[in-house]
Amino acid sequence: MxxxxxxxxxxxxxxxxxxxxxxxxxxxxxxxxxxxxxxxxxxxxxxxxxxxxxxxxxxxxxxxxxxxxNDKLFNPNKLSEEEFMCLFSLNKVDFAYLLTFCDPVPHERGVRHISSKDLMTFLCKMRQGLSDKLLATLFNYSSRQAVTLAVGKVRTSLAMRFVPENIGTAAITREQFIARHVTPFANELYNNEPAVPKVIVVCDSTYAYIHKSSNFRILRQSYSLHKGRHLLKPTLLVAPDRYILAILGPYFSDTWNNDAEILRDAFERDAEILQE
Structure with missing residues (x-):
């Protein structure tokens, strides 16, 4: 030993x-x-x-x-499964799998590699909504700017390979979607011909609250009369078993962007949705 x-x-x-x-x-x-x-x-x-x-x-x-x-927060071996789930919303096995998708990010001076510490910082920010200054203290970064750089390169890296391979109509075929994600209950409830399985998705918008903008036009477009707050509306296409097929938007929250208009705009912008 x-x-x-x-x-x-x-x-x-x-x-x-x-x-x-x-x-x-x-x-x-x-x-x-x-x-x-x-x-x-x-x-x-x-x-x-x-x-x-x-x-x-x-x-x-x-x-x-x-x-x-003093590296407990960014050393997975020193965190229990409960602590890991609380901080990052992933267990250690899923975290290790997600880390395999974090390819180096091209840079004008070469590439920027993604460490497990960078990915943990990114997940903690997404899960807890902590400021970069506080994350710099928790994860022992040299400055707030270093945290901003780490979060940015992780986001860029995941968008390069993880997002296209797991989210969107191009990530899965029609047959795979029906076989894996259309539950028998949904097929019986929403399909007029249960013997011929069809694609079944739930389309709905959610809310992402934001601060007030200094731009007056965006200030008006992002104010929701329903919620009485400033927010944006990402629209999700979700399978009956909670698999996220695609994420549309985000859209403004004014009266011109109700669910029907958002769905119409999505079909007009992305013809692949109708084809799939």
Whole structure:
């Protein structure tokens, strides 16, 4: 076991493991640390033990680096599944899968790579709505501008591959949509010929609240008399099993953009929707 692994056990459960102790590789994660559930299940004997000088120096050095890093928020291995879901609305397996879609973003001086810390910051901002200044403090960024850059490059990276492959009429065929996402109940309820399955979607607008604009025209167009607030209206095409087929808009929230007009505009702008 590495010194970092033994130090991590000491930090987690106050158990010191001497140098030379071995551990099966299948019990270690990608960072060479014992999986947290296994650490919590460890037992020990409370007896005096003299730590050799070199081992003690190494242990204190690891503890010092750990204290300086203070990286719990952007280290997935130190967050429980409940904490991870609360912060990012994803479990660790889904987060790792989403990270595979984060390709490097082209830049005039080369490319900008996406780290797990950048993706966690982006998801936390989307889930919690925190300011960039606060995120810089929580995730140990050098400045607010660094957070803005990280969030921007993650958004750009996901738009390059993840969004086209998962959202929109081009991401799935008609046959796949019917087989995977049209439930038997919806087919019986909305299809006049249940023996011949058809595409069934729910089209509705939701609200994205915004601040008042300094542009008077946008100020008027974004004010909703129904809600009494300034907002935009993204329109979603959703399958009966909650699969999001496409996102239209966003549209302004004035009287000219009711659900019927939004749907008409969507059909006029995107002929693929009618073809699919």
């Amino acid at each position: 590495s010194s970092e692994c033994r130090s991590n056990v000491f930090l987690e459960v106050d158990i010191y493991i001497p140098e030379g102790v071995r551990c099966c590789g299948q019990h270690l994660d990608r960072n060479g640390l014992i999986f947290r559930p296994l650490i919590l299940a460890l037992t020990s004997q409370n007896r005096p033990y003299v730590i050799p000088g070199a081992d003690l120096q190494q242990l204190l050095g690891n503890l010092r680096r750990e204290a300086q890093a």
